[in-house]
Amino acid sequence: QVQLVESGGGLVQAGGSLRLSCAASGRIFSSYVMGWFRQPPGKEREFVAAITRSAGSTYYADSVKGRFTISRDSAKNTVYLQMNSLTPEDTAVYYCAARLHYCSGYGCYDKEGYEHWGQGTQVTVSS
Numbered sequence: 001q002v003q004l005v006e007s008g009g010g011l012v013q014a015g016g017s018l019r020l021s022c023a024a025s026g027r028i029f030s031s032y033v034m035g036w037f038r039q040p041p042g043k044e045r046e047f048v049a050a051i052t053r054s055a056g057s058t059y060y061a062d063s064v065k066g067r068f069t070i071s072r073d074s075a076k077n078t079v080y081l082q083m084n085s086l087t088p089e090d091t092a093v094y095y096c097a098a099r100l101h102y103c104s105g106y107g108c109y110d111k112e113g114y115e116h117w118g119q120g121t122q123v124t125v126s127s
Contacts, residue, residue, distance in 0.1 A: 011124045
C-alpha cells in the first residue's frame with residue numbers, strides 16, 4: 001500500500017507559476033509509475049502528466065505540454081509538478097496517483113490504471 005499527500009496548490013494570477021508536491025509513504029516509491037491528474041469544475045478527471053519508475057520517460061497531455069514539468073526525487077519519495085504560464089483553464093483540483101504496473105505513452109493516460117490516489121489540492125488561476 002502507498003499513501004499520497006499533495007501540497008502546493010493555491011490561487012495564482014494568469015501567467016504565474018506553482019509547484020505541486022506529492023509525498024509518498026508506504027511501499028517502495030521507486031516501484032511506482034507516478035501521475036498527475038486534474039478535475040476542473042463540473043468536468044471529468046483528466047490526465048496531466050506521468051513519469052516512469054526510473055524517471056527515464058515522461059508523458060504530458062497536449063494541453064500542458066511545454067508549460068508543465070513532472071519530476072521525481074526518490075531520496076525524498078516525492079513527485080513534483082512544476083506549472084508555468086498558468087491560464088484560467090488550468091483551474092482544477094489536482095490529484096497525485098501511483099500505479100504499480102508498467103505503462104508507456106498513452107497507456108499512462110488512463111486513470112483506471114492507477115491504484116492509489118491522493119486527496120487532491122485545489123489550483124485556482126484568476127484572469
